[in-house]
Amino acid sequence: MYELRAVDKTFPGVHALKAVDFKVNRGEIVGLVGENGAGKSTLMKVIYGAYQPDGGNITIDGTTVRFQNPRQAMDHGIGMVFQEQSLILNLTVMENIFLGYEQQFVSFGVINWKKMADAARHQLKKVKLDIDPSTITSELSFAQRQLVELAKVLTLEERVDGDLVILLDEPTSVLAKEEVELLFSLVRELTNRASFIFVSHRMDEVLDLSDRIYVMKDGEVVDVVNHDEAKVEAIQHKMVGRDVDKEYYREQKQLPYGDEVVVSFDNVSMGRSFKDISFDLRRGEVLCLVGTEGSGREAILRTVFGLDTPTTGTVSIKGKQVTKFTAQNGVSSGIGYIPRERKIEGIVAGMSVYENMTLSQMGNYSTGGVLRTGEEKALARDWIDRLAIKTPDVYKDCGGLSGGNQQKVVLAKWRSGGSDIILLDHPTRGLDIGAKEDVYEMVREMSADGAGIILVADTLEEAIGLSHTILVLKDGEFQKRFDGSPGDKPSLFDLVHYMI
Amino acid sequence: MDMEKIKPYLPWITLITLVLLVGIANPSFFNPAGMVGLVADIVPLFIMALGMTFAIYIGGIDLSVQQMANLVTVVATVFLAPLGMGVAVVCIVVGFGFGALSGYITTRLFVPSFVSTLAMGFVALSGAKYLSGERALSMDATLRDESFGWMFATTAGIPNELIIAGLLLFLAWFLQRRTTFGRALKAVGSGELAAVASGLNVDRIKILAFAISGMFAAIAGLMFSVKLSGGDANLANGFLLLAIVAVLVGGTPLTGGVGGVINTLIGTLIVVVIRSAMVYLEIDATQQQMVFGVVLIAAIALTIDRSKLRGIVK
Numbered sequence: 001m002y003e004l005r006a007v008d009k010t011f012p013g014v015h016a017l018k019a020v021d022f023k024v025n026r027g028e029i030v031g032l033v034g035e036n037g038a039g040k041s042t043l044m045k046v047i048y049g050a051y052q053p054d055g056g057n058i059t060i061d062g063t064t065v066r067f068q069n070p071r072q073a074m075d076h077g078i079g080m081v082f083q084e085q086s087l088i089l090n091l092t093v094m095e096n097i098f099l100g101y102e103q104q105f106v107s108f109g110v111i112n113w114k115k116m117a118d119a120a121r122h123q124l125k126k127v128k129l130d131i132d133p134s135t136i137t138s139e140l141s142f143a144q145r146q147l148v149e150l151a152k153v154l155t156l157e158e159r160v161d162g163d164l165v166i167l168l169d170e171p172t173s174v175l176a177k178e179e180v181e182l183l184f185s186l187v188r189e190l191t192n193r194a195s196f197i198f199v200s201h202r203m204d205e206v207l208d209l210s211d212r213i214y215v216m217k218d219g220e221v222v223d224v225v226n227h228d229e230a231k232v233e234a235i236q237h238k239m240v241g242r243d244v245d246k247e248y249y250r251e252q253k254q255l256p257y258g259d260e261v262v263v264s265f266d267n268v269s270m271g272r273s274f275k276d277i278s279f280d281l282r283r284g285e286v287l288c289l290v291g292t293e294g295s296g297r298e299a300i301l302r303t304v305f306g307l308d309t310p311t312t313g314t315v316s317i318k319g320k321q322v323t324k325f326t327a328q329n330g331v332s333s334g335i336g337y338i339p340r341e342r343k344i345e346g347i348v349a350g351m352s353v354y355e356n357m358t359l360s361q362m363g364n365y366s367t368g369g370v371l372r373t374g375e376e377k378a379l380a381r382d383w384i385d386r387l388a389i390k391t392p393d394v395y396k397d398c399g400g401l402s403g404g405n406q407q408k409v410v411l412a413k414w415r416s417g418g419s420d421i422i423l424l425d426h427p428t429r430g431l432d433i434g435a436k437e438d439v440y441e442m443v444r445e446m447s448a449d450g451a452g453i454i455l456v457a458d459t460l461e462e463a464i465g466l467s468h469t470i471l472v473l474k475d476g477e478f479q480k481r482f483d484g485s486p487g488d489k490p491s492l493f494d495l496v497h498y499m500i
Numbered sequence: 501m502d503m504e505k506i507k508p509y510l511p512w513i514t515l516i517t518l519v520l521l522v523g524i525a526n527p528s529f530f531n532p533a534g535m536v537g538l539v540a541d542i543v544p545l546f547i548m549a550l551g552m553t554f555a556i557y558i559g560g561i562d563l564s565v566q567q568m569a570n571l572v573t574v575v576a577t578v579f580l581a582p583l584g585m586g587v588a589v590v591c592i593v594v595g596f597g598f599g600a601l602s603g604y605i606t607t608r609l610f611v612p613s614f615v616s617t618l619a620m621g622f623v624a625l626s627g628a629k630y631l632s633g634e635r636a637l638s639m640d641a642t643l644r645d646e647s648f649g650w651m652f653a654t655t656a657g658i659p660n661e662l663i664i665a666g667l668l669l670f671l672a673w674f675l676q677r678r679t680t681f682g683r684a685l686k687a688v689g690s691g692e693l694a695a696v697a698s699g700l701n702v703d704r705i706k707i708l709a710f711a712i713s714g715m716f717a718a719i720a721g722l723m724f725s726v727k728l729s730g731g732d733a734n735l736a737n738g739f740l741l742l743a744i745v746a747v748l749v750g751g752t753p754l755t756g757g758v759g760g761v762i763n764t765l766i767g768t769l770i771v772v773v774i775r776s777a778m779v780y781l782e783i784d785a786t787q788q789q790m791v792f793g794v795v796l797i798a799a800i801a802l803t804i805d806r807s808k809l810r811g812i813v814k
Contacts, residue, residue, distance in 0.1 A: 307696070331699025345697040350690035350757050359687055360698040362680040369679045413698070 001026050001061050002078075002165045002195065008055035009042055016042040018219045019056065024165055027191040031210030032199045035239055035460065039219040040199055044167055047197065048080040049073030061162065071100075077160040079153035079194075080167045087137050087145055087152075094120035094133035097152045101159070123151040126193070127186060143179040146171060147186075157193060164194035171198075172205055173294070184209050201292045201500050203232050215239055236496045248437070249465025251486045253444040257285035257468055261319070262421050262452040263304055268313030273299035274476040276313070279469075281421070281452040286443060288455045288467035290495055296476035297456045298340070301423045304454060305337040306330035317421070331360055333421070336414025340425040340456075342403065346410040349399025353391050354380035356398045356409050361417035383412035387442070404435025411442055420451045426458045440466060460496070464489050472498040508758075510802065511751040511766040518773045526780050536659065538772055543661045544569070544720040544727070546768040548739055549746035550672050551599075551716020553764045554709040556747050557676075558689045559756030560613035562710060564602060564621035565717035566740035568595055570733050571628040572721030577637040577731030585647040591722045592715055598624060599714020603707030613710070628733035638730035648726040661723070668719070672761040675712075685709060689756030741789060745796045746771045753803035 002024040009017040016039050024030050034040045045051040046058075049067030057064050060076055067073040070080065087096045094113075097120050098105070105116040113134075120133035127147040137145065153166050168187070172180045187196055187209065200206050206213060207230050215223040215238045223238045263281040268274075274296030281287050289297040302308045303315065309325040316322065317333045330337070339345035347356050358365050358376045365376045380394040387408040391401055398409055407427060414422060424443070428436040443466055447453055457463035463470060470482040472495055479498040482490040506513075523529050548565050555562035572591045579587045598620060605616040653660050676682040684705045687695040696702050720739070725731045750767025752759025774795065778788050 305697075327696055327699045328701050337697055339697055341693075344691065345693045348687050348691035348694045351686060355683060355686070359683070359695070359700070362683060366680045369681060371678060371680055371683060373678075 001163055003059050004046070004053075004056065005059070006056035007043075007046060007053045007058070009046060009051060009053050016219050017046065017053070020216075020219075020221050022047075022214060022221065024195045024197060026163055027195055028211050029187065029191060029196045029198055029209055031206040031213035032197060032216065033203065033206055033213060033235060033239060034216030038216040038239070040216055041169075042219075043216070044080070044169060044197075044199065047073075047165075048078050048167055074156060075160065077156055077162050077164045078167070079156050079164060080169070081146070081149050081153055081171055082169060087149060089136075089138040091137055092134045093124070093131065093137055093140070093148055096137055096148060097123055097133070097155060099152075101155070120151075123155055124148070126154050126157075126190070127151045143175050143183075146175065146183065150186075154190075154193065165197065166194045167197045167199070169199050170201065172200060172202060180205065203235065203500050207232060207235075233493070236493055239496065248440070249462070250440050250444045251465060251489075253448070254286075254468070254486050255284060255448055256485075257447070258283035258450060262317065263454070264314075264316040265300075265304075266314040266316070268303065268310045268315055270299060270303060270308060270310040272476070273308075274473070277473075277478055279471060279481075281454060283420075283450045283452055284447050285469060286447050286453045286455055286467045287469045287471065288457055288463040289473060290457070290460065290463050290470050291473035291479075291499055294475075295473040295499070297473060298425055299476075301337070301425050301454060301456060304330070304421075305335055305423055307337075331417075331419075334419050335421045335423065336360075336417070336419030337423045338407070338410050338414070338425060338427050340429060342406055342410065342429075343399070347398040347406050349397065351398060352395045353384070353389070353398055353401070353409055354394040357383060357413045357416060360413055364417065379416055380412075383416055387412055387438070402435075404431045404438060407431065407435070407439060408442075411439075415446065420449075422446055422451050422453045424453060424455045426456060428458045428462065460492050464492065464495070470495065474499060507803070508751065511749065511763060511770065514749070515766055515770050515773065518770060518777070522773055522777045522780070525777075529776065529780075536662070538776055539769075540659045540661050542768060542772050543665045544724040544736075545739055545742055545746065545771070546665055546765070547668055547723065548717050548720035549743040549750075549764050549768055550668060550761055551713040551720075552743050553672070553747050553750075553752055553759070553761050554676075554685065554716075555613065555617075555713040556752050556754060557756050557760060558685055558706055558709045559692070559754070560606065560617075560706070560710070561744070561754065562599070562602065562617045562713040562717075563614060563740065564598065564617040564624060565713065565720075565743055566736050566738075567621035567624040567628070568598055568714055568717035569721030569724060569736035569739060571598075571624040571631075572718045573725035573728075573731035573735045574628045574632040574637065574733060575731070576722050576725045577639050578631055580639050580643055580647065584643070587647070588722060591718045595718020595721075596711045596715040599717075600707055600711035602714065603710030606710065607703040607706050617710070625733060632731065632733055634733065636730060636732040636735075639726070641729065644726060644729055651723065651726055664723070668716070669761060669765060672712075672716075676760050681705065681708065686757060690758075738789070741792050741796065742771055745792050745799065748796060748799040748803060751803060753805055754800055755805040757805070759803075 004020060004022040006019040006021065007017055008019055020043060032040055042051065046053050049070040049072055065076055094116050098116060102111055105112050117133045124131065124133065127150050129144060129147045129151065140148065156164050171183060175183065198206060198209055211227050213225045213230055213235065214221050215235055217239055225235060260283045261280045262283055265277050265279050268277050277300060289300060291297050299308060303310050306325045306327050306329050314321055343349060348359065354376045357380050365372050377394045384391060389405050389408045391405060398406060427439050443453060455466060464484060467484055470484060470490060472479040482494065484490055528534065548569060552562050552565055572595060575594060576587050576591055579590055583590065602617045602620045605611050606613045651660055655663060676685065684700050687700060688702055688705055692702060721736060724736055728735065746767040747764050749770050750759060750763035752763050778791060
């Protein structure tokens with residue numbers, strides 16, 4: 001009934017969806033799996049109307065539809081249960097359920113709360129949630145909120161003629177095991193009311209619940225598997241696909257690392273982000289943190305740099321225990337941080353190339369607080385040459401450079417200041433292939449120079465190709481360590497197995 | 501033409517257009533002596549706006565400057581007798597301290613600067629009222645001339661007031677353009693998160709920016725008080741709006757990061773020209789505020805960097 005044919009979507013520099021065919025039958029539960037960046041979220045957004053496809057068409061019962069926004073998609077029976085819950089916590093349950101659709105309860109300009117409460121009770125019954133509709137949402141548990149979210153989407157049933165398609169984006173990520181089972185049995189029962197598209201990182205859950213599973217990789221649907229034929233391992237192989245190209249990641253340049261420990265974590269935990277993490281990073285080592293979104297990788301990087309303070313455990317930088325976690329301390333102990341949000345945290349848009357390069361080390365280019373601008377510019381010229389940064393001159397606004405060149409400016413900032421602990425958070429995100437290779441080249445050079453590097457890679461191939469050591473994390477906890485000397489690297493499958 | 505390309509020149513274009521318009525309507529406007537008088541008149545406002553530029557340049561605002569100046573007029577008048585010229589130091593320290601405290605409240609207690617400085621302004625105001633006993637105080641004429649008479653003398657035909665303004669402008673410009681502090685201000689104003697991720701002590705930079713704003717407001721208050729030979733808790737009323745207008749019309753947007761103290765010079769001159777035009781057109785002083793209110797809104801709407809707001813304005 002709901003079908004996408006040859007749907008295409010391109011963003012500047014990324015071909016996010018390549019001629020995707022996708023179909024949901026009445027009363028069916030369809031699973032959708034793929035690595036980060038495989039195109040799952042883009043596909044979801046096309047389905048519920050947040051993105052408009054560039055090519056292909058969408059049909060409902062054979063009629064072509066085109067949604068300008070999620071509200072139009074909802075009017076056609078497409079509802080979304082968000083991963084990051086969309087409920088407004090200080091409103092009551094019933095206000096949330098009918099948010100934006102209160103008009104039906106209004107008479108003479110006043111909302112008839114009793115009528116709304118009755119209608120809300122009817123919706124809550126569908127999801128078997130026995131609560132007072134006038135409860136303030138923040139008083140509910142996460143699992144209850146998830147059900148309210150589902151009830152909210154199910155109001156479409158009364159509003160829309162025709163069938164419903166409900167997207168569930170990582171609905172189980174905050175639920176306990178029993179709650180997951182309850183949710184699943186509910187979803188199965190609700191298939192007489194709606195079809196479901198189920199997206200999750202947890203492979204076993206997808207296999208358990210789905211009638212059919214779409215496997216995505218690099219913006220394409222690489223396989224569609226029926227429930228009875230589905231095997232976790234086969235699907236994981238499909239998800240990660242091709243072999244790693246050794247040349248691409250400069251594997252021949254990978255040298256053995258040194259002995260001196262530059263960063264040491266001893267049973268470090270931070271809130272809900274990560275728990276009991278221990279590792280040693282040595283000079284020349286590239287250590288890669290691998291895990292799904294929310295597995296704690298980024299939080300660990302931020303803690304090393306000093307942006308976050310751990311709740312327990314000991315962090316030592318170059319043998320000295322860190323007592324005060326601030327970015328200033330991080331920088332002065334020689335740590336350089338290349339953040340994922342390059343345009344927001346990496347460079348200062350509005351400042352020139354040379355101003356950006358010396359921002360973390362102005363002390364080296366000033367006397368009594370007065371800048372020696374000539375030297376700053378000389379430094380910038382030197383690094384523009386060394387890293388082949390494409391910019392007309394040192395005065396160019398960094399915000400106007402391409403992503404790859406911005407990344408080089410950030411790297412130059414840290415390397416020119418002598419940082420020898422480098423934290424890379426998705427350093428190649430959004431870069432084209434040439435720029436990615438430049439980054440790989442720089443990682444090898446820094447490692448050969450004796451810098452310790454912690455990497456959160458954009459893809460698993462990248463993680464395997466670049467690193468000496470891989471730590472696999474799941475839900476903030478350590479799972480497995482892999483050592484990868486050239487020619488003896490773990491396979492993608494090995495990693496995925498521990499990630500999900 | 502691309503609006504983004506014109507933007508940096510907009511203040512200059514506005515100033516020149518206004519000067520020409522006013523000059524055509526009233527040729528006596530170009531009389532040099534009259535012009536110098538006009539400009540000298542506005543020196544305290546200019547100094548206050550210079551300080552305010554620092555607060556706005558980092559993306560904040562300082563609403564306490566007018567009350568700061570009020571407080572200082574009282575402090576200067578009360579302590580002129582015992583301290584003589586030394587009262588200037590007291591005024592500057594008071595201004596710096598109050599500003600630093602606003603900065604501390606903003607950065608450490610996470611109170612947005614428009615509230616923290618507004619609140620500190622009331623503290624300053626009530627301090628001024630307490631100290632003055634809610635009366636208009638006046639300075640002893642001999643003492644005033646002995647200690648600060650030099651401010652209103654001329655050097656080589658130029659009023660010393662203008663020279664002071666010029667020196668402070670140079671100081672502010674030097675801080676902004678030549679020092680690590682100025683560079684850090686720009687980084688905080690343009691991309692605070694990147695400044696944090698570069699290891700800058702962003703809190704300290706912000707506190708210092710507010711302290712400078714307070715200090716300049718105090719200098720403005722001191723000059724004003726000497727000029728009028730007295731102090732009172734309402735003396736500088738009417739300055740706040742004009743100071744904000746001067747900074748924003750000059751081209752330093754509320755979102756910070758661009759513009760700077762030279763822009764504030766242009767902005768102040770625009771304010772002078774508008775004001776003298778209104779005097780010429782016999783617009784009553786009470787109505788002038790209305791005009792400046794409108795100018796302020798227009799200036800913000802034109803200069804604000806919408807990409808930094810991400811669609812959220814509250």
